[in-house]
Amino acid sequence: MKKVIIIGASYAGLYAAKELSKNKNIEILLFDKNDYHYMQVEAYGFVATKYDTSEITISINNFVQKLNSNITFYKKEILSFDANSNTITTKDKNTFNYDYLIIATGSLTNFPIQVPNIQKYSTGIKTLQRATQVNKMYLDILEKINMSSSDIEEYNIVIGGAGLSGVEIAAEMSTVFKNKNISKINISIVDGMNTVLPNMNERLVSECQKRLKELGIQIYLGSFIKDVDEKNIYLANDTQIKYDYFIFTGGIKGITIDSQKDYEVNKLNQYITDDYLHLKGEDNIFVIGDVAEVTYNNKYFAPTAQLAISAGYYVASYIQKEINNSQYNIMDTFKPKLKGTLISLGGNYAIGLLFNKYFAKGFFIHMLKHFVTKLHRNALS
DSSP states (O other): OEEEEEEOOSHHHHHHHHHHTTOTTEEEEEEESSSEEEOGGGHHHHHTTSSOHHHHEEEHHHHHHTSOTTEEEEEOOEEEEETTTTEEEETTSOEEEOSEEEEOOOEEEOOOTTSTTHHHHOBOOSSHHHHHHHHHHHHHHHHHHHHOSSOOOOEEEEEEOOSHHHHHHHHHHHHHHHHTTOOSEEEEEEESSSSSSTTSOHHHHHHHHHHHHHTTOEEEESOOEEEEOSSEEEETTSOEEEOSEEEEOSOEEEOOOEESSOOOBOTTOOEEBOTTOBBTTOSSEEEOGGGEEEEETTEEEOOOHHHHHHHHHHHHHHHHHHHTTOOOOGGGSOOOOOOEEEEEOSTTOEEEEETTTEEEEEHHHHHHHHHHHHHHHHHHO
């Protein structure tokens, strides 16, 4: 049997494992330091108390038990890998060998190094532990409101980053407060780019900005954060923003692993891959998900769950074909095919671009997003 090791129970890692498990001639070892998969795409609902922990996590043990017996899960953190000896080493100094290695370690929040205090005074949502801190803050506010006959004192929540996570969190939080007729909770979004949802379709950008304004969210665009202290955020254009709680969602940083070679990474700490998602320079090591730089026709594709899932399927199929001596030809390179974008903007309202062509908004898109999420949960549960 050929042995495939997968590092990381991310979307990419789990879908690769599921596809590979269909081949009983492949032994699969899945490693992750946690025994759950965190559905970070649903974090906006969790931090705003729309969902509880059970709705945004999936048990890896349950996932593995429903697959063939040729897959084993190890709750272990990986210390390093060695491409010369085809081995990985865990933090507790155990060594495992592989024929193929898939790195699917995901990413963490990318706190800008030029703003040294930002990590000290803000909270990200890329891990369940961090998202739980935000959830607790939000619950505390709601509890104070419920215990008081009058509105609570003014409270300022600032979200750094106007990308997908930032606008979804802001909209969901604001909708809850709006529905409760709470006027003294101020929510703001800050981003150095000149638009919300940078690099996305103009129809999504326009509708998103309109929705955020309807919800009373203050938007600061076009000036980067230059400093943060325990009470204020300072922008490069000398704007000063007061805050009581600061959530930072402004980008990702790939989680790489120590190795005996120095592999090339980009400015987001993502491994550079070839057209087949091989780690550059290695024929039996693949990189998928947030930790991989994916380009096609000289275009960079930003990390998304959709891209990660398709990469997981692709690499699993590639390995199986190679094992069966059915070599890929030049036309079989990885071609990112995104079916569209769905964005939750509070309550039962969402916007979307279907098949990257058709714009739609409202309750139907909200239900479609909910349906897609449920499909993935069922596929992994």
